[in-house]
Amino acid sequence: METKPTEISSSKMYGGNNKRYKHYSPTLGCTMNFHIYFPPPPSTSPKFPVLYWLSGLTCTDENFIAKSGAQRIASSEGIALVAPDTSPRGLNVEGEADNWDFGVGAGFYLNATQEKWKNWRMYDYVVKELPKLLSENFPQLDTSRASIFGHSMGGHGALTIYLKNLDKYKSVSAFSPIVNPINCPWGQKAFTNYLGGNKAEWEGYDATCLITKCNDVRATILIDQGEDDKFLQDQLMPHKFEEACRKANVPLLLRMQPGYDHSYYFIATFVEDHIRHHAQALNL
Template identity: 45%
Template sequence: MTANPFTLLESHACCGGEVRFLSHQSRELGLPARVNLFLPESAVAGAAVPAVYCLAGLTCDQDTFLIKSNAIRYAAAHGLALIAPDTSPRGADVAGEDEAYDLGTAAGYYLDATADPWAAHYRMGSYIRKELPALMEAHFPLKAGCRGIMGHSMGGMGALAIALGDASAWQTVSAFAPISAPARVEWGQKVTKAYFGGYEAEWGQYDPCLLLAAGKTHPGPLLVDQGTDDEFLDRLRPDLLEEAAAKAGQALMLRRHKGYDHSYWFVQSFVKDHLAHHAKGLL
């Protein structure tokens, strides 16, 4: 086994298991990266367990999902590990990357930029899809290839796109208030201009609705929760996801919740169901 590339920054006992704050040098990003890991009690004792990757949204980082979602207590009950990566590279020194909340720092969209100056470091797609799972499974007690993925908002978009893009690598998937059709909304159009140099066709790899339209489906059902009072509803477009799934023959459990907004109070309210969904498919 190769040397462990991770540096342990902090560890905390939690829900019978352990939360570890880690850093490592990423090959894909070309920069140091942060990732947080929850190991349930059995994994702390050395038993290999399935893992669910947790992708946060715009303005967030590797701390957000595990701290705010209340997911750890339910992962612990099911014996699942949780892995929470950052939402973008940090310290890329791209001009303007800190000027807006929806582009650049904390807005990596879980894709690989193809246009300069973003292309050198903004490679969260390959980082999440390839590099991070291989490293985590090589150096922690995780079952190889036994993975689920979930996310909120931009992270929900990433979770759906990653699972649809390579269903054999991700056995389960769920999302809270995902950006369902990024190529068709303001956030995604900003990405097209910057990360893709205006080349709209690049969205075919990352837009959940475009993936479904291209015949990319997942054998398991997609679990998606959406609040009806979400202030970003016109940019999330769950209606388009519902339409695309129906046309593709993709099983979709899209649950709309009256009175709920876009916050982590919404995520906390239904995260128990999401961990049960992942446990059913992974255990």
């Protein structure tokens, strides 16, 4: 099995290149794809800091690269964008594709503990395997300078991964994140199947629970949430996270955006603010 990444496509954009790679992931037990946007070669620093993007339910490594328009500002800021896939694929586990909100395309960026879903280890893939793969194979990337952001399920992933690894990431932001999955239908379904009935284990992948244990968050957390998002009330509940941040004295900028929904139109509108938010932290 080829664990080294193989380039499968390349497209020039804003002076840089969107490149797609595939590799065999020992963590997940299958072949995975990921995208890197490399900005134009820098005139000063020889290496690019890395900004990881985690996509939401039903997405792949392609959605953000094709739809967000983030490359323009990443190019001007000299930041490499890395977009992994959202779950293992091709394992043919019974029931893996029965629902759009669980299984394939819905890895929830956790390490499953239930035997049936033992390959669903997206947390280890994003936090451990992928950064190591990047540092070993792409000398133009400085993986020691990294930040993370995401959308919906990926916003959940970005927030929880950041809060559990404050030493690894300089900053975090999210669009429409699932901030309190133990209290919403998407999260309860995923956690029951991936993690079983141990609610204490669920809390380890819930940003609203994790924030109560964090007293050393330095960088402001940025969240954009559309007010016309159909999932706002039942699934996303950003104000629960806002309240937890206030109690924990964690700096949060929650921006409720009137008229915007859950789509990539929303992401494309505000992604420049997010890239600049991370550029500030990465280039300190």
